[in-house]
Amino acid sequence: MFDLAGLAQGFGIAFTSVNLLWAFIGALLGTAVGVLPGLGPAATIALLLPVSMKMGSPVTAIILMSGIFYGAMYGGSTTSILLNIPGEAASVVTCMDGHQMARKGRAGAALGIAAIGSFVAGTVGVIGLSAVAPPLASFALRFGPPEYFSLTVVGLLLATYLAGDQPLRGFIMAVLGLILGCIGLDPLSGAVRFAFGVPDLMSNLDFVTLAMGLFGVGEILVSLEEGSAASILTTTVKNVFPTLADLARSGWAMVRGSVIGFFVGILPGGGAVLSSLVSYAVEKRVSKHPEEFGQGAIEGVAGPEAANNSAASASFIPLLTLGIPGNASTAMIFAALLIHGVTPGPFLIKEHPDVFWGVVASMYIGNVMLLVLNLPLVGMWAKLLKVPYAFLAPMIMVLTLVGVFSVGNSVFDIWVMLALGVLGYLARKLAFDLGPLLLAFVLGPIMERSLRQSLLMSGGRPGIFLARPISATLLAAAALFLAFGAWSGRRRRRQAAPA
Amino acid sequence: MNAWYRTTAVLLLLVSGLVLQQSVQVLRIHEDGQPGSGFMPFGLGLALAALSLALLVKHRRRDAERRPFWERRAWLHPLLAVALTAGFIVVFDDVGAITSVAVLVTCWLWLVSRKSLPISALTGVLTAAAVHVIFERFLQTPFPRGLLF
Amino acid sequence: MRRLVWRLGAVVAALAAAGAVAAAEFPDKPVQLIVPYGAGGSTDLLARAVAQVAPRYFSQPLVVVNKPGGGAIPGRLDVTRAKADGYTLLFGYGSGEDLVVPHQRQIPYDVFKDFETVARISIHSIVIAVPAESPYKSLADLAKAGKEKGSLTAAVSTKGAAVDITFLLFGKAAGIKVVTIPGSGGADAVTRLIGGHADFGGGHPSEVIPHIKAGRLRALGVALEKRDGTLPNVPTCKEQGYDVVTAGSVKGIAAPKGTPREVVAALESRFQKIAADPEFHRIMADLSQPVDFMTAAQYRPWLEAASAQYAGLIKTLGVETK
Structure with missing residues (x-):
């Protein structure tokens, strides 16, 4: 199964100076757009499509594009940790503990662990890609609407679980996120919901707008209230790099996160988000000190970061072996392959082994480059927080304003972001956790669509969710999870009561 | 503190009312025996109403001391x-x-x-x-x- | 103060002079192609292919601007509101949002009165396909199965869109009940079909051809009057005895109403040259998109006829959205 000769051929291709150079440029550009809010990797790849058409070989073009894709994955976690602004859905979870670490002066450690975790995950992902790609891809195809519905139910439960000791507020935020996800066109009937006659509201809200508003703008407003003198980081930045103790604590978290990310990430649509959620929940469950989660537990950064990075590698499996792009970025890469006359699919490995193995090998090299590129940058990023917040605040604000505009080229989106910023500010003052809202917003549309599709498939009978084995297993897991949560919550209360 | 949450709960109840009104009057809960465009919003409206009532009940007690939402001129x-x-x-x-x-x-x-x-x-x-x-x-x-x- | 006024005056004069010189040659600044869909979709790729070849025929670059969301309505609305100077063009004029949606719900502009037609670049037919392991080899097999099972499910991208209407029309022509299952777009519908989560499905050639080549899908019929150039071996529905002919999804270019006639003509002739360019044909072939050019004078009446045809179909099939 494990094709060593193929991998060796791939490294031979990737190690040419041209391809190494483009892998580096890709990783660098990707990190840059990941750090900048707004314009995501998909739009950047679209911008570079004409450049790639001029490149002689499709391998080089894909090396550049995949470099941008996973570079952005990594760059997105930088803003999550430093500024509490998730660049994409998969880094919402990173905000939880990563930003808390930064607040405690451990931004460097969090960033370092994220870089190392991404590297470990990349390694696991590449090994997985070369070993089990084709059979796994056909397994992913068996995920039809009923399976997706059950999967999102599990995901939503995990998302509210993030809210920690306030499950009621967590559920409220999740429901609000689901409602926000309903605004716009109903994907199934084409009806317009909650638009109140405003044409701009007929479009579904964009994730970036929501994240920038609730997290970014909300955070700025809260910190202004604390008085401009108080910066977000009161303590000085100490030990920029993760210590040996940090590494020991997070080592297994990275490995577990990588494996989870690899398997969940194969699923088209939402794979990366779900994998980071699952990894966070697993880490909290196996940890010896679960009370530290949400307060800056390093495993809470290492696991999910590893998971979303290995999910990024895994999303290449359906793309390369089936020709099915699972997200916007891989859709652009798919288009680039077509333009170069390469049709991704089961014959890709046979017909264009140079493309398949070249890309796999270059992903590995790209991961090494990201590590080399980012470890020195960690110190620089951490120093950024020494800029007085009085100056930093308006600049972050400008970055979010301009960034949101660049996504949809629409002024209306900026208004929406500002309004959500006020909402985020109020929620923060009332200690409502915003993570579940954002995650529910991402998962909600998938859940509603798959629910209604399943019922159309079965002629309206809900039995379909239990009749299909994968779906039934997932639902059973969700039920167990709920029961266990209720039981342990009660036990905790009973223990607390006599005291 | 409790007073703030009671206010929040009332505001959320208003939101749930709006969601329910829209899903019943503007959208369709059922379409040819299948869930329609208002099905999920209707469920969410009910859920939000229930959760805000729970929030209201949880914070029903009076505050021991009154604290303003904003400290002096913090707004x-x-x-x-x-x-x-x-x-x-x-x-x-x-x-x-x-x-x-x-x-x-x-x-x-x-x-x-x-x-x-x-x-x-x-x-x-x-x-x-x-x-x-x-x-x-x-x-x-x-x-x-x-x-x- | 007086000096300020003087300087301001100088600036205005300089700008006016620059404007006068510029007016001589169109275009004197980049032309924006507004794509009301996301990056990576078929319209976006077509626009980028055009922009790629354009430097040979335009003195200024064509810039692709994605304005996705809102059922592709807000992006179109922006074009109708843009300055009618030929620097802001709608790319994708003639898609389902122009031909089908206006018959189903109210939209904030008029598809024909608020745009100047510039040209048609491509036309995407609708292909009916089944998974490769499916036992159905022809539309007749499919119809027979439908009669036995009582109804067939079909994976489609969006409800009430051209593909949805075409499949319902097939159901009507074959006398079977077709339940269409919409989702989040063309790629999603094709993925569900390959996974076997629907009896049949399909979409535009650019969406299904990679999978037909890879042996995962089998095309059964094309809903056109003549066979599709990108799928010469697939018979039309009409050849198989089912009167299913629709306009499909058309990709044209439009300018805001009131754009000067000579500017529209300049654009039209340049797009005509692009459509004849061999490199453009090569890129389009790789994307599995046919090139089918029409001038504004040909395209406008064609569009009106297609719109009327869809209006009739929507009425007979009862496909309305609320």
Whole structure:
């Protein structure tokens, strides 16, 4: 199964100076757009499509594009940790503990662990890609609407679980996120919901707008209230790099996160988000000190970061072996392959082994480059927080304003972001956790669509969710999870009561 | 504290009312025996109503001591920031992106952060230049152009 | 103060002079192609292919601007509101949002009165396909199965869109009940079909051809009057005895109403040259998109006829959205 000769051929291709150079440029550009809010990797790849058409070989073009894709994955976690602004859905979870670490002066450690975790995950992902790609891809195809519905139910439960000791507020935020996800066109009937006659509201809200508003703008407003003198980081930045103790604590978290990310990430649509959620929940469950989660537990950064990075590698499996792009970025890469006359699919490995193995090998090299590129940058990023917040605040604000505009080229989106910023500010003052809202917003549309599709498939009978084995297993897991949560919550209360 | 949550719960109840009204009157809960466009919103409206009632019950007790939502004048800076940003969005299309960025940063530093005017203006212009280089040159964002740029 | 006024005056004069010089030659600044869909979709790729070849025929670059969301309505609305100077063009004029949606719900502009037609670049037919392991080899097999099972499920991208209407029309022509299952777009519908989560499905050639080549899908019929150039071996529905002919999804270019006639003509002739360019044909072939050019004078009446045809179909099939 494990094709060593193929991998060796791939490294031979990737190690040419041209391809190494483009892998580096890709990783660098990707990190840059990941750090900048707004314009995501998909739009950047679209911008570079004409450049790639001029490149002689499709391998080089894909090396550049995949470099941008996973570079952005990594760059997105930088803003999550430093500024509490998730660049994409998969880094919402990173905000939880990563930003808390930064607040405690451990931004460097969090960033370092994220870089190392991404590297470990990349390694696991590449090994997985070369070993089990084709059979796994056909397994992913068996995920039809009923399976997706059950999967999102599990995901939503995990998302509210993030809210920690306030499950009621967590559920409220999740429901609000689901409602926000309903605004716009109903994907199934084409009806317009909650638009109140405003044409701009007929479009579904964009994730970036929501994240920038609730997290970014909300955070700025809260910190202004604390008085401009108080910066977000009161303590000085100490030990920029993760210590040996940090590494020991997070080592297994990275490995577990990588494996989870690899398997969940194969699923088209939402794979990366779900994998980071699952990894966070697993880490909290196996940890010896679960009370530290949400307060800056390093495993809470290492696991999910590893998971979303290995999910990024895994999303290449359906793309390369089936020709099915699972997200916007891989859709652009798919288009680039077509333009170069390469049709991704089961014959890709046979017909264009140079493309398949070249890309796999270059992903590995790209991961090494990201590590080399980012470890020195960690110190620089951490120093950024020494800029007085009085100056930093308006600049972050400008970055979010301009960034949101660049996504949809629409002024209306900026208004929406500002309004959500006020909402985020109020929620923060009332200690409502915003993570579940954002995650529910991402998962909600998938859940509603798959629910209604399943019922159309079965002629309206809900039995379909239990009749299909994968779906039934997932639902059973969700039920167990709920029961266990209720039981342990009660036990905790009973223990607390006599005291 | 409890009073704030009671207010929140009432506001959320209003939201759930709006959601329920829309899903019943504007959308369709059922369509040919299948869930329609209002099915999920209706369920969510009910869930939100139930959860806000739970919140109301949980915080039914009176507060031992009354605390204002904002400490003395703490609302001033966030409000000022929101107002400045709103102003920015209003003029964004006509004045042009780059100019409005410079003006926003300058005003913010001068009014909210209380920096001296020259420093504020300098930072504003530098920020605008950075935005121009990164977003307009490098990422080719089609910003609205205005009087100066 | 007086000096300020003087300087301002100088600036205005300089700008006016620059404007006068510029007016001589169109275009004197980049032309924006507004794509009301996301990056990576078929319309976006077509626009980028055009922009790629354009430097040979335009003195200024064509810039692709994505304005996705809102059922592709807000992006179109922006074009109708843009300055009618030929520097802001709608790319994708003639898609389902122009031909089908206006018959189903209210939209904030008029598809024909608020745009100047510039040209047609491509036309995407609708292909009916089944998974490769499915036992159905022809539309007749499919119809027979439908009669036995009582109804067939079909994976489609969006409800009430051209593909949805075409499949319902097939159901009507074959006398069977077709339950269409919409989702989040063309790629999603094809993925569900390959996974076997629907009896049949399909979409535009650019969406299904990679999978037909890879042996995962089998095309059964094309809903056109003549066979599709990108799928010469697939018979039309009409050849198989089912009167299913629709306009499909058309990709044209439009300018805001009131754009000067000579500007529209300049654009039209340049797009005509692009459509004849061999490199453009090569890129389009790789994307599995046919090139099918029409001038504004040909395209406008064609569009009106297609719109009327869809209006009739929507009425007879009862496909309305609320």
